[in-house]
Amino acid sequence: MNAHPNEDDDVIMITVRRPTEEEMESYRFDDELALSGVRVEDADFSSRKIDNVSIGNGSTLVRCTFRDARIAGGCLGTGVRVSTYVECDFDGSSIRNVQSGRARFVSCSFRDVEIKDSFFLETAFVECVFSGTVEDSVFDADTWSRERKWFRRKKEPEVHEYRGNDFSGVRFRNVAFRGGVDLRLQTFPENGEHFVVRDALGVLDEAEAEVRSWPQGEHRSNAEVLLLTLRETAERRQKDLFVERSRVTNGLPKDLADRIERILRRH
Known part of the structure; x- marks a missing residue:
């Protein structure tokens, strides 16, 4: 493995190489x-129970299969250099307590997966397909290192790319898309359990004005907390918001929840 300083970034860059057969055996x-x-x-990592995964430092995985694997923790993009997954197969896998790190997934398959308690930060997804269950997880396109000058790279993108991903077969439970994910470039389920708030900041102004007209009490407080949470997400580069309908209906009587939902869906 060759390491050398990068003139643009003043960081150590590691030349990607092919592992030996002996090394591949040690990875298994x-x-x-x-x-x-x-x-x-x-490479075939299918049906394995992996308690800790650590892939990174500019690794590239091409057509590797993690089908039916059980990944219980770790990171898929350690280090400074972005690791790339191309046409990799995660179908039927369980992915829990995973940080994606600095990773890029291109044309990968995540069909019939169970993803839970995982955070996809500093990560790009391009033309990937998802189905199954995604729960208590975050997809964030923000470049988290932009305010950390000691870590930021000069050629770093404004946001990480999310384009052409198909989430239409996913059951979402407490999942957020934030940090600049362009929801217009993704496909989502059309099952009534989720909806997209377009041009969210303006819509939230209208929803907040509606809630301020309600009498003081528990229902108004619940609605204000909901709208504050949505605003915080919108103000972090997220023009459109992906909203699970249950977040609107929980804690509110039907007539008040319907008022909020009508405003959020209006545009």
Whole structure:
């Protein structure tokens, strides 16, 4: 593995190389998977129980399969350099307590997956397909390092790319898209359980004015907390908001929830 300073970034860059056969055998432990600065093609990690995954430092995985794997924690993009997954298969897998780190997924398949308690920060998804259940997780396109000058790279994008992803087969439960994810470029389920608030900041102004007209009490407080949470997300580069309908209806009587929902859906 060759390391050298990068003139633009003043950080150590690691040249990606192919692992040896002996190294590939060492990566195949059932309880841990560690890849650093390597290029791997057509590797089979399917049906493995991986208690901790650590893939990063500019690794590239091409057509690798994690089908039916059980990943219980770890990071899919450790280090400064972005790790890339191309046409990888995660179908049927369980992914829990995972931080994606600095990773890019291109044309990967996540069909019939269970994703829970996972945070996809500093991550890009391009033309990936998802189905199954995604719960208590976050997809965030923001470049978190933009305010950390010691870490930021000069050529870093304004936001990480989310484009052409198909989430139409997903059951979402307490999931957020934030930090500049362009929802117009994704496909979402049309089942009445979710909706998109277009041009959210203006719509939230209208919804907040409606709530201020309600009498003081528990219902008004619940609605104000909901709208404050949505505003905080919108103000972090998120022009349109993905909203689970249950977040609007919980804690409010039907007539008041309907008023809020009509405003949020109006545009």
